[in-house]
Amino acid sequence: MNANWSLSNLTERINMSSVFVEQLMWVAVGLIGVVTFISLLALVLVYAERKICAHIQCRLGPMRVGWHGILQTLADGIKLFLKEDIIPDEADRLLYFLAPFFCLVATLLSLLVIPLSPQVQIIDVNIGVIYLGAVSGFGILGVIMAGWGSNNKWSALGAMRAGAQMVSYEISTTLSLLVIVLFVGSLQLSEIVLSQQEGWWIWRAHGVGVLAFILLLISSVAELNRTPFDLAEGESELTAGFHTEYSGVRFSFFFLAEFINMFILAAMMSTFFLGGWMPFHIGQLTAFNAAMDLIPPAIWFIGKTSVMIFVFMWIRWTFPRLRVDQLMKLEWQVLMPLGFVNLFLAAIVVLTNFYFFA
């Protein structure tokens, strides 16, 4: 019996090479891991958002479900799954059904390449930066499909605004990331992290790095459709924008996608500018570096990403939102020229080796 079901036997029958099947199995394990990771992450992030929002507003947030409200997100998730699945009357069924999946698949694909620690990185693509930029386009597609397929004028308005906004701010994001690629010389994400062995790029590449960081911060907030750039789901104007007509599980997909996107962008910011899982090293000071190495790299990564997520939430609950034409003007007349000038200056800095620990 055993001989019939061994791996080589199977592969003979199916006529595939065993190496390929083994790789496929690892990818499947990776996907399952990513899906569990997403669920746990969503629980923590939604709870964090509600508590942070509450404390900024001089109140306490969820306090009743579990100790200080820890199980609140679980209860909300169960409620969303048990809701009735309402489909609007003349909605475009194909678009309506597919849209949440597009948003979620975009986040899944992006999560596969983020380096969480030296050992944990599911796929290390050698064109990591380009891959990230390409895959976030799926999310944009999902938003536009949701708005159009809902057969609701308010949703369509929201989706058109969101599509235009997300496509424009991709440019600024890519321009900031390209600055770091210039310094590192490679597109591979693990290389970028390893190159920060002697210090993080945000202070190693001084002025240019700081400016690129700020540009990436503003563009990320716009990519995520969060205040001050959240006219896609501007609550006081369009009630919920492109996902007005979604309820239950479909809505939970959009909701999940937003929070995981936030994690991905925060992880990107910490990977490119704050060192990813690399501890805080200063040049060749071996004693200091060894002391910093005692803290495991996973903790460094989680800490940096958490700080970036806190900054996103802090920005969201402080500012009013921009109007649609002001938003476009900001991108095309302010941020993009600044991005290009920054890239040019970064090229000069790299060529003349004018940065710390060149």
Add this chain to the structure above:
Amino acid sequence: MSESKYTIGNIDISTVKSKRPIRKGTLYNLVTGFMSLMKGMKITAYYFFHTKEVVTEQYPENRETLKISERFRAELKLKKDDRGFLNCTGCNICAQNCPNGSIEVIAMKGETNKKEIDRYIWHMDSCTFCNICVQVCPYDAIEMKPNFESSALDRRLYIYQLNKYAGPTKKNLDKLEDPADMQRLVNLIKREPYKGPIPLGMQQGEEHNFNHPEPVKKIVVKKETAKDVVKKDV
């Protein structure tokens, strides 16, 4: 004086002109704009890190230390002294003055040949709590109490009857010399009062007093908030 092209008769109105936001060159606007955003974030960060600025209260758990002001209008009650005698003569002035007819006064002619109260019915589901009935009562017979926990699951539970006995007022009872006579008149016609639904965690017949000076159970120390600091100062 204002410099607008409109003046209002001969009246001298001292005005303050509006301040527009200052905008000079592009770089100035960019820098001051960015700084304004930073200043705004500083304020929200202050409230995030100082948890003693939290102003909300956890309601059902803090009922022992809740302070509701005495004049808060939430429930109508007939005033009675410690013997249980009322002041209400059944004159019907409160019912006539109620804007939407939430009071029904049924009077009778009693043993003393004067008008006496038979039933005093208050419809809480249509009362606006405007206090006009209390204001116009000539005998100081009713008052509004701050007991706000009166939610019920059935609308019919909101028709209250406020008097416990049908009979003469305190003044007329005091005119009788024999205490036994007083008691007899009071016990003559008993009315079962319906005091409304029972709030959470209380027994039948128990009354909640929000203004007792010392709490009955253990005091839960409230965290000091900005309000307490300012009140202590003044």
Add this chain to the structure above:
Amino acid sequence: MLNDNTDPIELKTLQDQFNLGQKGLSGNDTQEFFVNMGPQHPSTHGVLRLVLKMDGENVKKVIPVLGYIHRGIEKMSEYIGARQIVPLTDRMDYLSAMSNNWGISRAVELAMGVETNSRIETIRTLMAELQRMQSHMLWWGVLGLDLGAVTTFFYGFRDREFLTELMEKTTGSRLTMNYIQPGGLMFDIHEDFVKDVKAFLKYFKPKLEEYEILLSGNVILQNRLRGVGVLSSDDALSFSCTGPTLRASGVPLDLRKTEKYGVYDQVEFDVPVGEVGDCWDRYWVRLEEIKQSMHIIEQLIDDIPEGKFTTLKPAKKLKIPAGTTYSQVETPRGSLGTFIQGDGTAIPYRLHFRTPNFNNLWAITKLGPGGKLADLVATLSTLDLVIPDIDR
């Protein structure tokens, strides 16, 4: 406009009525469409229905549809007496209940010829100014909420809670106070009133500076409000706008200075006046009014004269003599006028309220078109409408 020849059986759709066709009225390839900013919407402050004709993101026409919260207050006044109407006026503009009470009380007093003493007038002025501050604080919070900054809503309510508790101690109620009655007041002020007001003023001054940093100095808000919804003074006067909306357009009309009521002629204060008449000016005028109200309260709080708190016996039936009376007061939103026509009995023959929000609303038909949807929301916010006041 929606005109009267809408026969229910042959009710044409709005699109047919306005002859939209395929090319759209604008003549190019985009089609204009009608969208309903319905009675339930997060940013129309109450149940107001606005039918918008839009071309993409631009608003072309605004048609308000009223009547969703009409309760017949004026008709009810023909069945109940003058004293009983006062709690109904609480529910008209619920954010400035005291000022509404003062409006009708003053009209009844003028009609009956009742004099009040200086204690009553001082307390009425104090309460009206506190109510003005309270209403403007809520407006500020809701402006932030409409424009996306949710925290300002909570800050406004947190500070307003002080005033609400203060008024609860004196009047007994938090929203519908029914305190200023014809002939005087419902109760005398609580013994903690003066102390509480002083504590509040001390608490609120630094918070007002925080408000300035959080919203007024914020570059995003300035760009949202500057140059948006410009209402010239001629337009404002032709719509009969009053209150801060009119003052922001440049006309310095303030009933507290022109009418002789309360003790306003014994205190010094300035009237904030705007320059251009855009949303920023309306915003600035209201914030400055809070400061001026604080100034008035500081001048009055220390010497409240002695006296009785009511000059009429409580059970007295208020008979309104035959004839017409009209009186106005300045509420936080504009001038509230009360017209009473009595016929000698306690129940008036006709009672009519000229409410400020009703006239301020129609400015939106001029300010909406030409801007974007987001501008419409900002303009509605700065006009500070309370819808139950419009269809009483």
